[in-house]
Amino acid sequence: MADNIPQLRDRGRVDDPARLRALRATGLLDAGSVTSLDRLTRLATRLVKAPVALVSLVEADRQVFVSAVGLDEPWASRGQTPLSHSFCQYVVTDQAPLVITDAEADGRLCGNLAIPDLNVIAYAGFPLRSPDGHVLGSFCAIDGRPRQWTDDEVEILEDLAANAESEIALHVAHGELLVSSERMRTVLETAQDAFVSMDHDGRVTTWNEAAQRLFGWPAAEAAGRPATELMIPERLHDTHRAGLDKVRRSGLSRLAGSRVELTAVHRDGHEFPVEMTMQLCHERGLPVFHAFLHDITDRRRLTEQREQLLEQEQIQVRRLRELDRMKDDLVAVVSHELRNPIGVIRGYAELISADPGLSEPLRQDLVVIERTSDRLAALVDDLLDLARLDAGHRLLNPGPLEPGPLIHDVVQTHRTVAAAQRVSLTCEIGPLPVIPGEARRLHQVLDNLLSNAVKYTLPGGAVTVTASHEGDRIVLTIADTGIGIPAEQYPRLFDRFFRASTATALGIKGTGLGLAVTKAIVEAHGGTITAGPGPDSGTRFTVTLPTSSD
Known part of the structure; x- marks a missing residue:
């Protein structure tokens, strides 16, 4: 029997991966009957007096009815047929309306199993396009006997198809919005920072798990309550309320878009520092607030410790510089004060050693005195050289x-x-x-x-x-x-x-x-x-x- 099924002129359009992705993105393939589309198919049967009207989406191997009025069993319950029972696939292939007076007399359709199994004789189908232009299926009216579709009937069905196309686009947009919303909810719930949203009255509209951990209030208890009561120390309530009143009057906030450090309070009463980044938006003409907050207790403690260490280090450096200066002063003074006594000792040693009657033991003692004086003189010279160097004096005359x-x-x-x-x-x-x-x-x-x-x-x-x-x-x-x-x-x-x-x-x-x-x-x-x-x-x-x- 399959050999009697006419081949599509362009099967590639049915199997096009981009079209199939757009089809799956509608979320309608497994959604069952769609109420908004059912109203359109019922209206079609009344206006053109056709026994059957369908919204049919064409996959690679089947057509799915997301709305069906007047369809016989078991097809109505199944909600789909293989493509061997589909006229709608030709709408996808041709990317154009398909209007048939008598399918049994049509060379392309006469072998289609929709004729004997679904009693499809007269058919008028119109393309249903995705927002990006892919033909997803058709909006069609079906009669079980030959009929000549009038121009008014064709125009009515075309208008209803346009409405069905709009409904599908709305469904797609709603699905994308749900996905985006779920993605955002997941991001906010798994965020490490607390996220809090407030309406124009300062009441909490969003309170993620991190906010629960940070402030100690479960989301169910926080929702709808003034954020002032949940996050702000009591002594700062009036200041916070005054700030909200000012924003409501002016529509502006000096805190928006900047990082600020604030004092927050936990449910158990203890206060702690937080860093907040807040954005001000307007919804229906009223200001709303979105804020990310995180605890900076550890960071502030480390900052204070660092400042203390720096202060201690500066004190130590000043002490060391003072000690170094005192040492240099001492070295310079001692060096100058030692030079003269050493010179005197060496001078007297030379005078005594010139005495021809000096005994040998005394002469040996003078040698020790001279050698020791020489070492002291060398030490003084070294100290003076270093003192001159520290003072910036030149050591050389090259x-x-x-x-x-x-x-x-x-x-x-x-x-x-x-x-x-x-x-x-x-x-x-x-x-x-x-x-x-x-x-x-x-x-x-x-x-x-x-x-x-x-x-x-x-x-x-x-x-x-x-x-x-x-x-x-x-x-x-x-x-x-x-x-x-x-x-x-x-x-x-x-x-x-x-x-x-x-x-x-x-x-x-x-x-x-x-x-x-x-x-x-x-x-x-x-x-x-x-x-x-x-x-x-x-x-x-x-x-x-x-x-x-x-």
Whole structure:
């Protein structure tokens, strides 16, 4: 029997995915009979005196009757037929009205099973389009005998089809509104922030679960009550009501669209800070309010703690600066006050040592006095250098300098001490260019580094001095095989008064100022100084100095 069913000229229009999506979007396929459409189909049967009128939506494999008047059983109860029993599919295919006087005499329709099973002989169907233009089905009138449809009947059915199309569009719009409303409700109910809506009288119209958690009032109890009573501390009620009155009079709110911090109250009476973002809208000419709120107790507590910590830190910084200033003042005063007594001690020691009749024990005591005076004088010089540096004074009076002879001279000065301590002292100096620098200060740098290397190297160890020209700099290294420095202490090595734990553990004397002064002099020359482990244990210092003053 299926072979007798005429083939559609354009099956693709029935199966078009976009049309089928638009059809499903109506929500009518499984809605059953639609009352507003039933009124139109009943009206059609009365106006054109046809026994049957249908609103038929065409799917890919069936037609569904969302309204049917006069249809025989079992089709009326089923509410649908396969497309083998459908004239409406041709309205979809042709995208145009289909008006048939006698289907049995029509070459395209004569084999359709709607003729014998549904008694469809005369048919007048008109397209029902979706809002975006897809033909979803037809509005049709059916007669079980041949009839000539008059122009008035065709016009009436066409007008009724237009009304049915409008009803379908309204149904679609209503469905979309319901989906949108449900989506919004879900968003608001699952939002982390409290959402509260108020009408123009300030009464709650929306109160989500987060609002219930935040304020302690269930939505059923909050609805319809003044928000003032639910959220605002009693002492602020008058202010809140006055604000609402002002908005009602002016239609404007200074709070709308901005984030504000307010004091709220829980149902149990405790107050807490909230941040609110509020929007003012107008519905039917009256203001309504929508607000998101969240608790900022933790944030405010952290802010207060941060401010307290900052205040404490500022107090501490001021104290440290004051202590630093006092220390610098003390260093400067002590340095100046010590210089004269030391000079006097050294002067008297020189006078006494010039006496030819001085006994040998006394002469040895004078040597100790002179050596100690020299150490004190060096300490005072270091302290004065650091005080000048802190005061912003220049440490240098640079001029052209040949570094090679200067390095040789310092090394020769320390050979006697190194030999006495059985420490090997070697020097390897390559060709070096003239550099800008102050000889006295660079001599001080080399003397500090070399004296430390010899002092902290045990008998049998070695100290190596190398110098080379690399690019626009000369590189000087002093490496020893001495007691070394713990790795974690290298970053503090150039701090004032710092001494490595390896030196203090062995009782080796020192002030901890030499390397601080050395670093200041090197940097004043535009150079760098670094320290690290030596290749064979011990420590290696590396000094770089620029070859020009640019």
